[in-house]
Amino acid sequence: xxxxxxxxxWIVGASSGIGESLALRLMEAGNFVIASARxxxxxxxxxxRNPQRISALPVDISKESNADAITQGLQSIxxxxxxxxxxxxxxxxxxxxxxxxxxxxxxxxxxxxxxxxAIAIAxxxxxxxxxxxxxxxxxxxxxxxxxxxxxxxxxxxxxVDYFLHSLMIDLPQRKFDVSVVRPGFVKTPMTSVNDFPxxxxxxxxxAADRILKGMEKRKRVIAFPKRLSMMLRLLSWMSCLWYKxxxxxxxxG
Numbered sequence: 001x002x003x004x005x006x007x008x009x010w011i012v013g014a015s016s017g018i019g020e021s022l023a024l025r026l027m028e029a030g031n032f033v034i035a036s037a038r039x040x041x042x043x044x045x046x047x048x049r050n051p052q053r054i055s056a057l058p059v060d061i062s063k064e065s066n067a068d069a070i071t072q073g074l075q076s077i078x079x080x081x082x083x084x085x086x087x088x089x090x091x092x093x094x095x096x097x098x099x100x101x102x103x104x105x106x107x108x109x110x111x112x113x114x115x116x117x118a119i120a121i122a123x124x125x126x127x128x129x130x131x132x133x134x135x136x137x138x139x140x141x142x143x144x145x146x147x148x149x150x151x152x153x154x155x156x157x158x159x160v161d162y163f164l165h166s167l168m169i170d171l172p173q174r175k176f177d178v179s180v181v182r183p184g185f186v187k188t189p190m191t192s193v194n195d196f197p198x199x200x201x202x203x204x205x206x207a208a209d210r211i212l213k214g215m216e217k218r219k220r221v222i223a224f225p226k227r228l229s230m231m232l233r234l235l236s237w238m239s240c241l242w243y244k245x246x247x248x249x250x251x252x253g
Contacts, residue, residue, distance in 0.1 A: 013088030015042035018190030021208035
């Protein structure tokens with residue numbers, strides 16, 4: 001259980017994985033959750049867990065053209081939001097290094113531009129809150145070093161990470177807090193496509209618990225698991241070792 005309670009929270013990417021686990025935990029703690037994702041059926045199933053505490057708002061956050069409709073949908077539910085959590089994400093891998101720009105755009109549209117769209121939509125609702133607004137965005141530990149086949153996914157998460165860190169400076173700090181979440185490998189529908197070893201794999205519920213602990217303190221960076229984070233940080237300091245020896249061994253090419 002989390003100490004975060006009695007808040008209105010918009011979660012983008014709430015139909016599965018980490019987003020769903022966060023929605024359930026925050027609802028159980030006495031918050032009102034607006035759950036968004038593309039899958040209306042999954043959102044409706046989530047709402048059935050507690051219709052008084054969760055409201056479904058199906059959205060495709062990757063399209064900027066949907067902003068007005070999403071804003072109107074939020075306005076039909078609430079006048080203000082205390083916390084926005086952007087957890088929507090997709091992954092595609094470079095299996096033959098085709099450098100297909102369309103694939104990169106698909107990944108960036110959800111992971112990066114979806115983040116921008118969600119925060120832009122949420123900002124006036126956060127400003128209307130009687131509490132200090134709080135933005136939480138999911139990056140990834142993969143942004144710390146280059147991984148084989150992960151050119152699109154890793155680049156999108158690196159962009160998210162930099163974007164959120166810049167927001168920490170540019171948003172009025174008296175009005176907003178910002179947290180960057182860097183999970184390691186988490187067992188979700190998205191990672192089910194992975195055909196390689198995933199060290200320190202954790203469940204979505206375990207990841208949600210780590211995130212909520214960081215959110216309670218409004219930590220700027222919430223990175224986990226610690227062992228993987230420390231290993232990747234060490235490799236980033238010893239980049240020659242990774243890029244010349246270890247990384248190529250991990251590549252299927």
